[in-house]
Ligand SMILES: [Zn+2]
């Protein structure tokens with residue numbers, strides 16, 4: 461964690477969200493979804509981290525920059541959208557540009573892509589990045605191609621291999637431990653996609669079962685936790701089924717971007733641990749929301765409630781409203797709502813239920 465990010469416990473009573481001091485530290489808020497999940501020794505970290513770099517809708521305000529978030533998992537960092545000025549937000553957050561070479565674009569409205577031009581222009585001077593991948597719908601990439609190759613590069617070559625990768629619905633990025641899939645989003649005729657970050661499900665190791673069976677601590681437990689059969693020193697053979705609990709789906713983080721409707725999003729949001737979604741309007745101007753294909757805070761909260769998500773993050777905030785009014789409107793429907801601010805950071809994870817097998821004991 462960069463030193464400028466301060467960690468605050470989101471759940472601790474009495475902890476206030478800190479205002480961001482000018483040009484200084486970002487606020488760090490953590491939340492733990494109250495579900496149970498075993499974290500086992502030598503298994504990848506079971507969490508995602510969200511850092512909001514820009515939370516404004518359409519135009520920047522004094523306090524909010526244009527849309528951009530970083531989603532971190534293990535060594536991976538994904539930038540989702542890149543509004544104008546994002547490179548400065550990256551600097552200010554202390555994140556740095558290292559390994560920030562995968563960019564996911566929800567759609568090509570200018571408030572979500574103009575920052576790509578500045579970012580590329582800076583990287584042309586520094587040449588610090590080995591490769592850059594920009595993912596988005598084919599229509600979005602057309603506009604991004606115009607911006608980067610037409611305006612920034614103008615016939616020149618990019619400072620690093622630059623890949624514009626068109627996506628369709630479904631999984632488009634996969635590692636051993638997690639995947640990212642795209643799903644269509646309906647927003648003013650744009651070629652919009654939302655992103656589902658999903659950790660692989662697994663069966664948790666149950667130490668009490670291991671105790672019952674008198675399995676000594678050490679490599680046998682680790683092997684069982686990894687799904688292998690073992691033969692104990694006393695000759696007994698133990699199958700993993702004997703010490704593993706029910707299969708549990710992995711953590712799911714849904715990042716929608718701008719959208720004009722919520723019905724089609726319910727299946728992908730179902731039981732998600734966290735949902736990041738726009739909240740451009742309030743219910744008093746629901747007709748404008750409809751006209752411009754955006755959501756009200758209430759509509760976003762209703763989706764969260766219907767889909768049974770655990771935590772709702774509202775972003776794409778208009779300066780026409782007060783933050784506390786937006787929060788109030790949403791919390792009346794879905795209490796576990798946060799109105800994100802620039803440089804807010806959250807950890808999305810689940811409470812541990814199993815003690816990890818101790819490698820030192822074996
Ligand atoms: Zn937008």
Ligand SMILES: [Zn+2]
Pocket residue numbers: 567569647718
């Ligand atoms: Zn838009």
